[in-house]
Amino acid sequence: MPNPPKPWLWSRSFRFRLMVTAVVCILVPAFITLALYNMLTKDAVKEEAIEQSRQKLQLVDGYVTNVFDYMLYIANSLQNDSSISVVLKEIAAGKTYEGPNADYERFLDYTKITSKIDNMTIHGDRAYVTILLTDGTRYTNYPLSEFDPLGLQEEPWFPEMNSLRNMQSLWIGTSPTVYPFEASISPYQMTMGRTLRAGVKPYGYVFVTIMEKQVSGIFERLSGGQETLLLDSGGFIISHTDKEKIGDSFPYQASSSGGATRSEIVNVGDESFILTSQRQTLTGWELVSLTPYKQAVFKLNSIFNRVAVLQLVSFVVFFLLFLYLLGNFTKPLVRLGKMAETVQRGNLEVRSNIRGSDEIGYLGQSFDQMLDRVKTMIAEITITQSRKRKAELAMLQAQINPHFLFNVLNSIRMKVMRGGDLDSSEMIASLSKLLRMTITQSNDTIPLHEELSIVSDYVKLMNMRQREKAELVLSPEPDTLMVLVPRFFLQPIIENALIHGLSQRAGTITIATLATAQEIQIRIEDDGKGMDSESLSRLREKLDQEGERPVAGPDHSGRLSGIGLANVCDRMRMTYGDSFHIEVLSEKDAGTRMTIKIPKLKAGEPNV
Incomplete structure (x- = not known):
């Protein structure tokens, strides 16, 4: 039955199969490694981009929180200053200034309150502070000609002030700037309010106002290519570098808990963004950043791509070096194969002369020794066959006609037995048996x-x-x-x-x-x-x-x-x-x- 045709690969030389096998064993793990590297790189790049977005937002949150802490500090200082509280309570209760020093005392009380306000705001960021008493008296660190605080009582959020207790604050959010000097710089302002109470009855209110520009300015300085904005509890934008967007509803409402940072990938049109949000514990507002995903991963991808290119170049260089070394290592095997073909054709005089301390050198030396041994064995077999033929010729020369010899011996034996010489008869019988075993077998x-x-x-x-x-x-x-x-x-x-x-x-x-x-x-x-x-x-x-x-000749012994x-x-x-x-x-x-x-x-x- 004919052998089935061998596959194309295995019908090639051992050297070719060794190279193909080595190449496959290198390329397959290399491709698998590159695929896994690419997959893991994408995940790592994504995680790193999200982490960088979180860090940037936390940095922005730190600065914004400092601004709101400053507003809270002003309100707390005014509410907790006992000397100021006494004066305000007396004025709210209808204190009258009488006598020759009435105007002076009224001036002293006014100066005491306004100095307190000025001292707190002179070194920090620009803040507009208003103390509005229930009797209509007001104290400010800005001219009343710019804005009359009595108008605050007409705002829709003002009734909420009466529900505040103790140190509670009302963060009003963003509204158009009422100060003409600031309006050209920042069209919006942000205000927080605090209620002053004598027991359970309010006697006045404290309002601290900053320009929205102070918050959006932080966004501009620290955003680093990401869009940062501030949302109120209703999901409306109250601070943004683009003033046209203030007051708009944010379509991707954040849902992070107080102090916690949440990140996810969202699609805006045909582009993906990293949305990161963090709720402020102090105001209850949400700080949100939108970072273009491609922009966030561009630098990281460029680093990984350079590493990948370097790996690919190293792999190609290594691969070419591997094929070169493998070809040199297998040259003795190719030489041995050609030697075997020469020996197969009957030439036993060739020698490989391959020597070395490795297995191939040992194989070449053993191959040459095998050829030497084969020549010696052929010579020994030739000599042995020659000796055997000479011995067989000598035995043939020593043979005579067996039938004639056995018949003659049997005749002699029978004659000797009839003569009564049994010893001689037995001797002849032994001789006949011995010759029969010697000659006829x-x-x-x-x-x-x-x-x-x-x-x-x-x-x-x-x-x-x-x-x-x-x-x-x-x-x-x-x-x-x-x-x-x-x-x-x-x-x-x-x-x-x-x-x-x-x-x-x-x-x-x-x-x-x-x-x-x-x-x-x-x-x-x-x-x-x-x-x-x-x-x-x-x-x-x-x-x-x-x-x-x-061969032994005739023996006469x-x-x-x-x-x-x-x-x-x-x-x-x-x-x-x-x-x-x-x-x-x-x-x-x-x-x-x-x-x-x-x-x-x-x-x-x-x-x-």
């Missing part, structure tokens, strides 16, 4: 129990040609009998023990096996003459050598095979590789012991 491995049977027949055959017989003791564990082993690998070892260890004399050869979880151990031990340390060292060195060996211990070790290494181990222990006149360790592989399992 095509499998490279056989179960261990068959290999032990071959060794047993071989020892029987050797005992028949010797005067003194050797005893073979087999002690295998049952779990090892079905383990696959190379065919005919024990015979050269037993042959070596008979000829060199026992020197063809009587003795005992023991073969024992032991199974572990992953391997089996085969121990071959004889009680012969053993070896000295020098001979043992030469034998170990010979068994440890790996390489080309000449009487041994069955010319295959020596070294060739057995070569066969075992070719079969098991590094999993094969052999250990030889021997002492002079104390025998020799060989221990072979091979992996456990039973019949029916795949070969190693």
Whole structure:
């Protein structure tokens, strides 16, 4: 079944995918961060603009409150001055001036009251103070020719004066200016009234008037680009920098409680404004400011925009630097990829020569070492195959016609048995079985129990040609009998023990096996003459050598095979590789012991 087509992105090179992935991993968080930054910036700008509007309004409120406190201070001073109160009460009660000093006393009382008024108003802001008694007597700090206070009794709000108690005040609000000198400067004035009582009965009234210009002047000085106005309790404008708006109803009635500041965004036509209001506890009036939202956030937005541009420029510079460094870092990987393509085409002579202390340097070094190892392994395999072919050729050269040989041996065996020579017959039978296992078997491995049977027949055959017989003791564990082993690998070892260890004399050869979880151990031990340390060292060195060996030729020493211990070790290494181990222990006149360790592989399992 054909593989499904790969997505366009993943069909590209690793370097390309790495760059795209890195770019995505940078851009996505960057865009998310910019979006969140933009959203949070808008909220922060809005909050900061509202907070600045509040602070400006609170500053204006402080100055306006000082103006009204000054008016209240004048009224309180006149009402609480006991000496003035006594004189006013006497005059209101119909005090008569008699005698030669009558005019002087009347002048003294008048001067005492007007001096008090002048002393309170001479150092502060311009304020017009009026004391109007119930009998029509009036005292002012302005000429009566400018304005006669008796006209105040005709105002619609005047009856409310009689309902005031103790220190209560009536804040009358804005009205047209009645003082000709001030009218050209400030067309409106603001007045507060206080009732003077003797017990529960009023005997007079105190009025303090300031020009509306004094309040709107504060708006002009401190507004800072925002529209500030003062509303009375009915929502009408009583102070504004634009005199045409005084008396108009304000469409966005504020609702803040005493002393508390309230802010919200309102739409006036197509433009948004920050409406901030604060109710004055002293007068009950509402101080309101309207700030164009765009104007309020312009400076803040410009700051945030400059920061955003700086961040964007930094991001672009960082991004380009990142791509440049990433390209340099991945150049060795691209080089390794080209090297792999060259090796795939069969050229094993190329080398990357990439070195370094990082993972890429380690990868390049490992790649070059791998190529060196592959060349070495190819050479070793070539040598091994050559040796194997020579060994197979030698075995083919040693073969004769099996059927002819077995038929001849069986004929000889039957003739010997008819002659009554059973020993010779058994000898011929063992020889026939041994040759059959040697010549006709095509499998490279056989179960261990068959290999032990071959060794047993071989020892029987050797005992028949010797005067003194050797005893073979087999002690295998049952779990090892079905383990696959190379065919005919024990015979050269037993042959070596008979000829060199026992020197063809009587003795005992023991073969024992032991199974572990992953391997089996085969121990071959004889009680012969053993070896000295020098001979043992030469034998170990010979068994440890790996390489080309000449194939054994005809042997005239009487041994069955010319295959020596070294060739057995070569066969075992070719079969098991590094999993094969052999250990030889021997002492002079104390025998020799060989221990072979091979992996456990039973019949029916795949070969190693």
